[in-house]
Amino acid sequence: xxxxxxxxxxxxLDASLPVLKHKWKEPAPGEVFRRTLMExxxxxxxxxxxxxxxxxxxxxxxxGEVDYETEQWFTSxxxxxxxxxxxxxxxxxxxxxxLFAEYPMEKFKMDAEKKFVQDGVxxxxxxxxxxxxxxIRTR
Numbered sequence: 001x002x003x004x005x006x007x008x009x010x011x012x013l014d015a016s017l018p019v020l021k022h023k024w025k026e027p028a029p030g031e032v033f034r035r036t037l038m039e040x041x042x043x044x045x046x047x048x049x050x051x052x053x054x055x056x057x058x059x060x061x062x063x064g065e066v067d068y069e070t071e072q073w074f075t076s077x078x079x080x081x082x083x084x085x086x087x088x089x090x091x092x093x094x095x096x097x098x099l100f101a102e103y104p105m106e107k108f109k110m111d112a113e114k115k116f117v118q119d120g121v122x123x124x125x126x127x128x129x130x131x132x133x134x135x136i137r138t139r
Contacts, residue, residue, distance in 0.1 A: 003043050009036055011043065018051040019136055020044050027064030034073055045086055055136045056088045059129065061096035083116040090139045091123045092132040 003020070004011040011022040022040055048054050082088050122139060126132040 003047075004039060006036065008032060009040075011040055013047060015051065017055060017133070017136055018047075018053070019055040019057050019133075020047060021057040021059065023059035024061070024063040026062055030067040030070045033063075033066060033070055034078075037078065041081060041086055044088070048086070053089070053139075055090035055092065055139065056082070057092045057094070057129075057132055057136065059094040061094055063096075079116070083119060083121045087119075089120055089122060090136060091121065092126060092135055093123075094126050094129060094132055 001013045001015070002010065003013050004022075008026060008028040009022050009024050011020065013020055020040070020043065028036060044054065044056065082091070124132070124135050126135065
């Protein structure tokens with residue numbers, strides 16, 4: 001079921017797991033990217049009422065590079081909102097092949113693993129959706 005769609009992203013709910021999956025269609029300007037993530041977080045919070053074990057899956061293969069401000073935002077704002085306030089416990093990211101574009105996502109994962117280990121947060125990075133779904137199923 002499509003939850004949100006715009007020029008940059010499509011977000012779907014897969015109620016069978018359950019997982020909130022969003023796939024970036026193309027690079028988004030920093031402000032648009034951050035605003036879209038905030039919208040997705042609100043959708044997650046609403047759906048979490050019905051699906052308390054809702055996982056988060058981000059397909060960033062087509063996202064491209066994020067700006068410096070967004071990189072800083074990941075660690076100063078976003079990770080706390082995602083893992084502490086919204087209480088996301090299972091977070092999977094599908095990365096593309098562009099190392100420069102994917103470095104911020106890898107860094108976000110490593111920082112969040114250290115910062116939120118006491119909250120039981122589990123993060124993983126994948127190269128395809130099938131592997132990400134297999135990981136989510138085992139949580």
